[in-house]
Amino acid sequence: MEDANDxxxxxxxxxxxxxLAGTFGEKGIKAVVKIFLFLHAWxxxxxxxxxxxxxxxxxKEKYGDAVIYKNMRxxxxxxxxxxxxxxxxxxxxxxxxxxxxxGHAQTEHWKKLAKKQGLNYVMFPNPEGGYxxxxxxxxxxxxxxxxxxxxxxxxxxxxxYCREVAQDKETxxxxxxxxxxxxxxxxxxxxxxxEVINNPYPALSRDEVLEVVANLKDEEFNAxxxxxxxxxxxxxxxxxxxxxxxxxxxxxxxxxxxEIYRALADYDQKRAREKxxxxxxxxxxxxxxxxxxxxxxxxxxxxxQHPNTMVTVDARNLCGRMKWSGSRAGFCLYKDCEVTAxxxxxxxxxxxxxxxxxxxxxxxxxxxxxxxxxxxxxxxKYQRAxxxxxxxxxxxxxxKLG
Numbered sequence: 001m002e003d004a005n006d007x008x009x010x011x012x013x014x015x016x017x018x019x020l021a022g023t024f025g026e027k028g029i030k031a032v033v034k035i036f037l038f039l040h041a042w043x044x045x046x047x048x049x050x051x052x053x054x055x056x057x058x059x060k061e062k063y064g065d066a067v068i069y070k071n072m073r074x075x076x077x078x079x080x081x082x083x084x085x086x087x088x089x090x091x092x093x094x095x096x097x098x099x100x101x102x103g104h105a106q107t108e109h110w111k112k113l114a115k116k117q118g119l120n121y122v123m124f125p126n127p128e129g130g131y132x133x134x135x136x137x138x139x140x141x142x143x144x145x146x147x148x149x150x151x152x153x154x155x156x157x158x159x160x161y162c163r164e165v166a167q168d169k170e171t172x173x174x175x176x177x178x179x180x181x182x183x184x185x186x187x188x189x190x191x192x193x194x195e196v197i198n199n200p201y202p203a204l205s206r207d208e209v210l211e212v213v214a215n216l217k218d219e220e221f222n223a224x225x226x227x228x229x230x231x232x233x234x235x236x237x238x239x240x241x242x243x244x245x246x247x248x249x250x251x252x253x254x255x256x257x258x259e260i261y262r263a264l265a266d267y268d269q270k271r272a273r274e275k276x277x278x279x280x281x282x283x284x285x286x287x288x289x290x291x292x293x294x295x296x297x298x299x300x301x302x303x304x305q306h307p308n309t310m311v312t313v314d315a316r317n318l319c320g321r322m323k324w325s326g327s328r329a330g331f332c333l334y335k336d337c338e339v340t341a342x343x344x345x346x347x348x349x350x351x352x353x354x355x356x357x358x359x360x361x362x363x364x365x366x367x368x369x370x371x372x373x374x375x376x377x378x379x380x381k382y383q384r385a386x387x388x389x390x391x392x393x394x395x396x397x398x399x400k401l402g
Contacts, residue, residue, distance in 0.1 A: 031214035033243045034221050038213045041229040042067070042122055042134060066137035069209045070201040072110075072123065074103040074130045075154055078196040079189070089188040095165055101157040106200075107131070109153055113146045124209075124228040127216065132209055133201060147201065158197050162186050269320025269332055278319045278332035279364050285327050290315070306371050309343045313364075335365040343374055 076099040083089055083096060101109070107123070114121055119142045122134040135143045162182035180188070189197075216224065218239035225232045233242065272278045287302035297315035317337035323330045333339070341360045360370050 030218075030239075030243060034213050034216065035210050037225065037242070038124070038210075041225065041232060067206070068135045068137055068140060068143065069204040069206060070133040070135070071126065071204050072107075072131040072133045073196050073200045073202070074106055075158065075196055075200050076100060076102050076106070077129055078200075079158075079193045082190045082193040082196075086188070086190050088190075089185065098161060098164060100161040101154055103130075105157070106154065110146075110150055113150055117142050117146050119143055119146050122228055124213070125224045126212065127220065132204065132212065134209075151198075151200065154200060155197060159186065266320055272319045272332065272334070277336075278334055279368075280330065280332050282328050282330045285324075285329060288329060303341070303371070305368075306343070308345060309341050309371055311339050311341045311367070313337065313339045333364050336363050338362070339364055339367060341367055341371070343371060345374065 079099045080096050113119075119139055120136055121143075123131040124134065126132050159182055162185040165185050166180045166182050186194075213221070222233055222236075222239055222242075237245075269278070273280075281301070281304060283301045283304060289300050291298055291300070298312055299315055299318075300310060300312040303309040303311050313333060314337075317334055317339075319332040319334050321331075338361065343358050343360070344355055345358065358374060360367065360374075362370065
Protein backbone atom coordinates (compact mmCIF):
# COMPACT_ATOMS: atom_id res chain seq x y z
CA MET A 1 0.00 0.00 0.00
CA GLU A 2 1.08 3.62 0.09
CA ASP A 3 3.88 4.98 2.15
CA ALA A 4 2.30 6.43 5.29
CA ASN A 5 4.46 9.53 4.85
CA ASP A 6 3.11 10.24 1.38
CA UNK A 7 -0.22 11.71 2.41
CA UNK A 8 -2.54 13.23 -0.12
CA UNK A 9 -5.80 15.09 0.17
CA UNK A 10 -9.00 14.52 2.11
CA UNK A 11 -11.66 12.55 0.32
CA UNK A 12 -15.26 12.91 1.48
CA UNK A 13 -18.00 10.63 0.27
CA UNK A 14 -20.84 8.56 1.67
CA UNK A 15 -21.27 4.80 1.73
CA UNK A 16 -24.56 3.30 2.99
CA UNK A 17 -25.11 6.16 5.42
CA UNK A 18 -21.47 6.30 6.52
CA UNK A 19 -19.66 9.52 5.70
CA LEU A 20 -16.13 8.65 4.68
CA ALA A 21 -13.20 10.97 5.23
CA GLY A 22 -9.56 9.98 5.12
CA THR A 23 -6.11 10.86 3.87
CA PHE A 24 -4.56 8.85 1.10
CA GLY A 25 -1.40 8.70 -0.95
CA GLU A 26 -0.83 8.69 -4.71
CA LYS A 27 -2.39 5.28 -5.32
CA GLY A 28 -5.53 6.44 -3.60
CA ILE A 29 -7.93 3.95 -5.19
CA LYS A 30 -6.36 1.11 -3.22
CA ALA A 31 -6.72 3.11 -0.02
CA VAL A 32 -10.36 3.83 -0.78
CA VAL A 33 -11.10 0.17 -1.48
CA LYS A 34 -9.49 -0.84 1.82
CA ILE A 35 -11.60 1.66 3.73
CA PHE A 36 -14.82 0.63 2.01
CA LEU A 37 -14.10 -3.03 2.69
CA PHE A 38 -13.46 -2.19 6.34
CA LEU A 39 -16.66 -0.15 6.72
CA HIS A 40 -18.70 -2.65 4.74
CA ALA A 41 -17.42 -5.54 6.87
CA TRP A 42 -18.33 -3.58 10.00
CA UNK A 43 -21.89 -3.09 8.73
CA UNK A 44 -22.20 -6.73 7.69
CA UNK A 45 -20.90 -7.90 11.05
CA UNK A 46 -24.50 -8.08 12.27
CA UNK A 47 -24.50 -11.54 10.69
CA UNK A 48 -21.35 -12.55 12.58
CA UNK A 49 -22.07 -11.41 16.13
CA UNK A 50 -22.39 -14.25 18.64
CA UNK A 51 -24.14 -12.32 21.41
CA UNK A 52 -27.57 -12.33 19.75
CA UNK A 53 -28.19 -8.99 21.46
CA UNK A 54 -28.16 -6.79 18.36
CA UNK A 55 -30.86 -6.83 15.73
CA UNK A 56 -30.27 -6.25 12.04
CA UNK A 57 -32.65 -3.29 12.15
CA UNK A 58 -30.69 -1.61 14.94
CA UNK A 59 -27.38 -2.15 13.20
CA LYS A 60 -28.60 -0.80 9.89
CA GLU A 61 -30.80 2.10 10.97
CA LYS A 62 -29.22 3.36 14.17
CA TYR A 63 -25.52 2.63 14.20
CA GLY A 64 -24.33 3.76 10.78
CA ASP A 65 -21.30 6.00 11.35
CA ALA A 66 -22.16 6.53 15.03
CA VAL A 67 -19.17 4.53 16.16
CA ILE A 68 -16.66 5.04 18.97
CA TYR A 69 -13.02 4.29 18.12
CA LYS A 70 -10.48 3.42 20.81
CA ASN A 71 -6.83 2.47 20.67
CA MET A 72 -6.59 -0.78 22.65
CA ARG A 73 -3.06 -0.54 23.98
CA UNK A 74 -1.65 -3.79 25.40
CA UNK A 75 -0.53 -2.77 28.89
CA UNK A 76 2.26 -5.32 29.33
CA UNK A 77 3.88 -4.44 26.00
CA UNK A 78 3.70 -0.70 26.67
CA UNK A 79 5.08 -1.00 30.21
CA UNK A 80 7.98 -3.18 29.05
CA UNK A 81 8.82 -0.68 26.34
CA UNK A 82 8.67 2.31 28.68
CA UNK A 83 10.52 0.75 31.61
CA UNK A 84 13.35 -0.92 29.68
CA UNK A 85 15.47 2.20 29.99
CA UNK A 86 14.09 3.63 33.24
CA UNK A 87 16.97 4.29 35.67
CA UNK A 88 14.50 4.75 38.54
CA UNK A 89 13.32 1.16 38.18
CA UNK A 90 16.39 -1.04 37.61
CA UNK A 91 14.61 -4.27 36.79
CA UNK A 92 16.23 -7.20 35.08
CA UNK A 93 15.11 -8.21 31.63
CA UNK A 94 13.67 -11.36 33.17
CA UNK A 95 11.60 -9.32 35.62
CA UNK A 96 10.19 -7.13 32.88
CA UNK A 97 8.93 -10.23 31.10
CA UNK A 98 6.59 -10.81 34.05
CA UNK A 99 4.61 -7.61 33.46
CA UNK A 100 0.87 -8.19 33.89
CA UNK A 101 -1.64 -8.38 32.40
CA UNK A 102 -0.24 -10.11 29.34
CA GLY A 103 -1.63 -9.27 25.92
CA HIS A 104 -3.53 -12.55 25.69
CA ALA A 105 -4.98 -12.20 29.18
CA GLN A 106 -6.02 -8.60 28.52
CA THR A 107 -7.86 -9.33 25.27
CA GLU A 108 -9.50 -12.49 26.64
CA HIS A 109 -10.76 -10.60 29.70
CA TRP A 110 -12.20 -7.91 27.42
CA LYS A 111 -13.97 -10.47 25.22
CA LYS A 112 -15.41 -12.23 28.27
CA LEU A 113 -16.84 -9.02 29.74
CA ALA A 114 -18.11 -7.75 26.37
CA LYS A 115 -19.96 -11.00 25.71
CA LYS A 116 -21.42 -11.01 29.20
CA GLN A 117 -22.75 -7.46 28.81
CA GLY A 118 -23.94 -7.93 25.21
CA LEU A 119 -21.51 -5.37 23.79
CA ASN A 120 -20.91 -5.51 20.06
CA TYR A 121 -17.41 -4.55 18.91
CA VAL A 122 -14.69 -4.99 16.33
CA MET A 123 -11.03 -5.51 17.21
CA PHE A 124 -8.84 -4.49 14.27
CA PRO A 125 -5.07 -5.07 14.72
CA ASN A 126 -3.03 -1.88 14.94
CA PRO A 127 0.32 -2.06 13.08
CA GLU A 128 1.92 -0.11 15.94
CA GLY A 129 0.78 -2.71 18.47
CA GLY A 130 -2.48 -3.62 20.15
CA TYR A 131 -5.84 -3.19 18.48
CA UNK A 132 -8.22 -0.54 17.22
CA UNK A 133 -11.50 -1.03 19.02
CA UNK A 134 -14.77 -0.10 17.32
CA UNK A 135 -17.97 0.12 19.38
CA UNK A 136 -21.48 1.36 18.42
CA UNK A 137 -22.17 4.80 19.88
CA UNK A 138 -25.62 3.63 20.94
CA UNK A 139 -24.01 1.09 23.23
CA UNK A 140 -21.78 3.69 24.90
CA UNK A 141 -23.32 3.10 28.34
CA UNK A 142 -22.67 -0.64 28.06
CA UNK A 143 -19.15 0.10 26.81
CA UNK A 144 -18.46 2.36 29.80
CA UNK A 145 -19.61 -0.36 32.21
CA UNK A 146 -17.41 -2.96 30.52
CA UNK A 147 -14.45 -0.56 30.62
CA UNK A 148 -15.03 0.24 34.30
CA UNK A 149 -14.77 -3.43 35.23
CA UNK A 150 -12.03 -4.16 32.70
CA UNK A 151 -9.76 -1.27 33.74
CA UNK A 152 -10.19 -2.16 37.43
CA UNK A 153 -9.00 -5.66 36.58
CA UNK A 154 -6.02 -4.27 34.62
CA UNK A 155 -4.91 -2.18 37.63
CA UNK A 156 -5.36 -5.20 39.91
CA UNK A 157 -3.19 -7.33 37.62
CA UNK A 158 -0.59 -4.57 37.39
CA UNK A 159 -0.31 -4.28 41.17
CA UNK A 160 0.02 -8.07 41.36
CA TYR A 161 3.05 -7.69 39.09
CA CYS A 162 4.41 -4.89 41.30
CA ARG A 163 4.12 -7.09 44.41
CA GLU A 164 5.94 -9.92 42.66
CA VAL A 165 8.72 -7.52 41.65
CA ALA A 166 8.99 -6.14 45.17
CA GLN A 167 9.37 -9.67 46.61
CA ASP A 168 11.83 -10.82 43.96
CA LYS A 169 15.37 -10.87 45.36
CA GLU A 170 16.81 -10.46 41.87
CA THR A 171 15.24 -7.02 41.63
CA UNK A 172 16.52 -5.64 44.93
CA UNK A 173 18.05 -2.18 45.02
CA UNK A 174 21.77 -1.65 45.41
CA UNK A 175 21.56 -2.32 49.17
CA UNK A 176 20.73 -6.04 49.65
CA UNK A 177 18.65 -5.37 52.78
CA UNK A 178 16.40 -2.83 51.02
CA UNK A 179 13.21 -4.00 49.41
CA UNK A 180 10.52 -2.12 47.50
CA UNK A 181 6.82 -2.26 48.18
CA UNK A 182 4.30 -2.73 45.38
CA UNK A 183 3.36 0.96 45.65
CA UNK A 184 7.02 2.00 45.38
CA UNK A 185 7.46 -0.10 42.25
CA UNK A 186 4.38 1.53 40.71
CA UNK A 187 5.47 5.06 41.69
CA UNK A 188 8.91 4.46 40.19
CA UNK A 189 7.41 3.81 36.76
CA UNK A 190 7.55 6.40 34.01
CA UNK A 191 4.56 8.72 33.47
CA UNK A 192 3.95 6.93 30.16
CA UNK A 193 3.54 3.58 31.92
CA UNK A 194 1.20 5.06 34.52
CA GLU A 195 -0.86 6.63 31.75
CA VAL A 196 -1.28 3.38 29.84
CA ILE A 197 -2.26 1.57 33.04
CA ASN A 198 -4.87 4.22 33.93
CA ASN A 199 -6.12 4.81 30.37
CA PRO A 200 -5.26 1.81 28.20
CA TYR A 201 -7.98 2.63 25.62
CA PRO A 202 -7.62 6.30 24.58
CA ALA A 203 -10.02 7.72 21.96
CA LEU A 204 -9.16 7.84 18.27
CA SER A 205 -10.80 9.98 15.60
CA ARG A 206 -12.41 8.26 12.63
CA ASP A 207 -9.87 9.88 10.31
CA GLU A 208 -6.99 8.44 12.34
CA VAL A 209 -8.46 4.96 12.13
CA LEU A 210 -9.19 5.15 8.43
CA GLU A 211 -5.69 6.44 7.76
CA VAL A 212 -4.25 3.38 9.52
CA VAL A 213 -6.49 1.09 7.46
CA ALA A 214 -5.72 2.92 4.21
CA ASN A 215 -1.97 2.71 4.63
CA LEU A 216 -1.72 -0.98 5.50
CA LYS A 217 0.22 -3.09 3.04
CA ASP A 218 -1.98 -5.39 1.00
CA GLU A 219 -0.88 -8.57 2.83
CA GLU A 220 -1.29 -6.91 6.22
CA PHE A 221 -4.72 -5.65 5.31
CA ASN A 222 -5.94 -9.12 4.29
CA ALA A 223 -4.47 -10.72 7.41
CA UNK A 224 -5.90 -8.08 9.75
CA UNK A 225 -9.34 -8.21 8.14
CA UNK A 226 -9.46 -11.99 8.57
CA UNK A 227 -8.59 -11.57 12.23
CA UNK A 228 -11.15 -8.82 12.78
CA UNK A 229 -13.99 -10.28 10.71
CA UNK A 230 -14.41 -14.09 10.78
CA UNK A 231 -15.18 -15.37 7.31
CA UNK A 232 -13.58 -12.46 5.47
CA UNK A 233 -11.80 -13.52 2.24
CA UNK A 234 -12.23 -17.22 2.92
CA UNK A 235 -10.72 -17.94 -0.51
CA UNK A 236 -7.48 -16.11 0.39
CA UNK A 237 -7.55 -13.93 -2.71
CA UNK A 238 -4.71 -11.42 -3.17
CA UNK A 239 -5.74 -7.85 -2.50
CA UNK A 240 -5.35 -6.81 -6.15
CA UNK A 241 -8.00 -9.36 -7.13
CA UNK A 242 -10.35 -8.20 -4.37
CA UNK A 243 -9.88 -4.61 -5.47
CA UNK A 244 -10.80 -5.39 -9.08
CA UNK A 245 -13.90 -7.28 -7.96
CA UNK A 246 -15.05 -4.39 -5.77
CA UNK A 247 -14.51 -1.91 -8.60
CA UNK A 248 -16.33 -4.14 -11.08
CA UNK A 249 -19.34 -5.52 -9.25
CA UNK A 250 -22.32 -3.95 -7.55
CA UNK A 251 -20.85 -3.75 -4.06
CA UNK A 252 -20.51 0.00 -4.51
CA UNK A 253 -23.32 2.04 -6.04
CA UNK A 254 -22.27 3.50 -9.39
CA UNK A 255 -22.88 7.02 -8.14
CA UNK A 256 -20.53 6.41 -5.22
CA UNK A 257 -17.89 4.96 -7.52
CA UNK A 258 -18.07 8.12 -9.61
CA GLU A 259 -17.79 10.20 -6.45
CA ILE A 260 -14.65 8.36 -5.40
CA TYR A 261 -13.06 8.58 -8.84
CA ARG A 262 -13.84 12.31 -9.03
CA ALA A 263 -12.14 12.86 -5.69
CA LEU A 264 -9.12 10.81 -6.77
CA ALA A 265 -8.94 12.71 -10.05
CA ASP A 266 -8.96 16.03 -8.18
CA TYR A 267 -6.12 14.78 -6.02
CA ASP A 268 -4.06 13.69 -9.04
CA GLN A 269 -4.59 17.09 -10.64
CA LYS A 270 -3.54 18.93 -7.49
CA ARG A 271 -0.32 16.94 -7.15
CA ALA A 272 0.53 17.27 -10.85
CA ARG A 273 0.04 21.05 -10.65
CA GLU A 274 2.38 21.26 -7.66
CA LYS A 275 5.04 19.31 -9.54
CA UNK A 276 4.65 21.41 -12.71
CA UNK A 277 3.69 18.38 -14.79
CA UNK A 278 0.61 19.86 -16.45
CA UNK A 279 -0.57 22.86 -18.44
CA UNK A 280 -3.94 24.34 -17.57
CA UNK A 281 -6.56 25.38 -20.12
CA UNK A 282 -9.82 27.32 -19.82
CA UNK A 283 -11.95 27.02 -22.96
CA UNK A 284 -15.41 28.28 -23.91
CA UNK A 285 -17.69 25.35 -24.75
CA UNK A 286 -18.46 26.97 -28.12
CA UNK A 287 -14.79 26.50 -29.00
CA UNK A 288 -14.62 22.84 -28.04
CA UNK A 289 -15.96 19.52 -29.34
CA UNK A 290 -15.81 16.05 -27.82
CA UNK A 291 -16.17 13.01 -30.06
CA UNK A 292 -15.97 9.23 -29.83
CA UNK A 293 -13.87 7.36 -32.36
CA UNK A 294 -13.01 3.64 -32.32
CA UNK A 295 -13.70 3.36 -28.62
CA UNK A 296 -11.62 6.42 -27.75
CA UNK A 297 -12.66 9.91 -26.74
CA UNK A 298 -11.01 12.91 -28.35
CA UNK A 299 -11.21 16.57 -27.33
CA UNK A 300 -10.68 19.31 -29.91
CA UNK A 301 -10.49 22.91 -28.76
CA UNK A 302 -9.34 26.36 -29.81
CA UNK A 303 -6.13 27.24 -28.00
CA UNK A 304 -7.07 30.06 -25.56
CA GLN A 305 -3.85 32.02 -26.18
CA HIS A 306 -3.68 31.31 -29.91
CA PRO A 307 -7.18 31.58 -31.48
CA ASN A 308 -5.91 30.47 -34.90
CA THR A 309 -4.79 27.08 -33.55
CA MET A 310 -7.02 24.01 -33.01
CA VAL A 311 -5.67 21.35 -30.65
CA THR A 312 -6.82 17.69 -30.56
CA VAL A 313 -5.93 15.34 -27.72
CA ASP A 314 -6.95 11.88 -26.51
CA ALA A 315 -9.11 12.38 -23.38
CA ARG A 316 -6.99 9.81 -21.55
CA ASN A 317 -4.30 12.47 -21.33
CA LEU A 318 -6.46 14.67 -19.13
CA CYS A 319 -5.02 15.02 -15.64
CA GLY A 320 -7.94 14.97 -13.26
CA ARG A 321 -11.37 15.82 -14.52
CA MET A 322 -12.85 18.61 -16.60
CA LYS A 323 -14.60 21.21 -14.43
CA TRP A 324 -17.29 23.53 -15.70
CA SER A 325 -17.91 27.09 -14.61
CA GLY A 326 -20.82 28.46 -16.59
CA SER A 327 -19.92 28.03 -20.25
CA ARG A 328 -16.19 27.61 -19.61
CA ALA A 329 -14.41 24.30 -19.16
CA GLY A 330 -11.25 24.12 -17.09
CA PHE A 331 -8.90 21.16 -17.50
CA CYS A 332 -5.25 20.12 -17.34
CA LEU A 333 -3.16 18.20 -19.87
CA TYR A 334 0.07 16.47 -19.06
CA LYS A 335 2.92 18.40 -20.64
CA ASP A 336 4.46 15.24 -22.07
CA CYS A 337 1.26 13.97 -23.70
CA GLU A 338 0.90 13.81 -27.51
CA VAL A 339 -1.37 16.31 -29.26
CA THR A 340 -2.18 17.31 -32.81
CA ALA A 341 -2.44 21.03 -33.57
CA UNK A 342 -3.62 22.71 -36.76
CA UNK A 343 -2.71 26.38 -37.20
CA UNK A 344 -4.28 28.63 -39.81
CA UNK A 345 -2.19 31.57 -40.89
CA UNK A 346 -2.42 34.31 -43.52
CA UNK A 347 0.22 34.17 -46.23
CA UNK A 348 0.57 37.52 -48.03
CA UNK A 349 1.71 37.83 -51.63
CA UNK A 350 2.25 40.93 -53.78
CA UNK A 351 -1.41 41.52 -54.42
CA UNK A 352 -3.18 38.77 -52.47
CA UNK A 353 -3.56 37.00 -49.16
CA UNK A 354 -4.08 33.28 -48.71
CA UNK A 355 -4.95 31.19 -45.66
CA UNK A 356 -2.52 28.33 -45.16
CA UNK A 357 -2.84 25.44 -42.69
CA UNK A 358 0.11 23.81 -40.96
CA UNK A 359 -0.16 20.68 -38.81
CA UNK A 360 1.97 19.92 -35.81
CA UNK A 361 2.27 16.67 -33.84
CA UNK A 362 4.17 16.57 -30.60
CA UNK A 363 3.87 17.21 -26.88
CA UNK A 364 1.94 19.91 -25.06
CA UNK A 365 5.22 21.23 -23.69
CA UNK A 366 6.60 21.81 -27.20
CA UNK A 367 3.32 23.07 -28.65
CA UNK A 368 3.58 26.57 -27.21
CA UNK A 369 7.07 27.14 -28.60
CA UNK A 370 6.12 25.73 -31.99
CA UNK A 371 3.08 28.03 -32.31
CA UNK A 372 5.11 31.08 -31.33
CA UNK A 373 7.90 30.18 -33.75
CA UNK A 374 5.45 29.70 -36.64
CA UNK A 375 3.72 32.96 -35.77
CA UNK A 376 7.02 34.85 -35.72
CA UNK A 377 8.01 33.39 -39.09
CA UNK A 378 4.64 34.29 -40.58
CA UNK A 379 4.87 37.83 -39.19
CA UNK A 380 8.36 38.33 -40.65
CA LYS A 381 7.28 36.97 -44.02
CA TYR A 382 4.23 39.21 -43.99
CA GLN A 383 6.29 42.28 -43.12
CA ARG A 384 8.78 41.46 -45.89
CA ALA A 385 5.99 41.05 -48.42
CA UNK A 386 4.38 44.26 -47.26
CA UNK A 387 7.67 46.13 -47.52
CA UNK A 388 8.28 44.70 -50.99
CA UNK A 389 4.83 45.85 -52.07
CA UNK A 390 5.51 49.41 -50.91
CA UNK A 391 8.83 49.52 -52.74
CA UNK A 392 7.23 48.35 -55.98
CA UNK A 393 4.58 51.06 -55.73
CA UNK A 394 7.20 53.74 -55.00
CA UNK A 395 9.32 52.95 -58.06
CA UNK A 396 6.52 52.41 -60.54
CA UNK A 397 6.48 54.98 -63.51
CA UNK A 398 4.19 57.91 -62.89
CA UNK A 399 1.24 58.15 -65.29
CA LYS A 400 1.40 60.97 -67.87
CA LEU A 401 -1.13 63.79 -67.57
CA GLY A 402 -3.05 65.31 -70.42
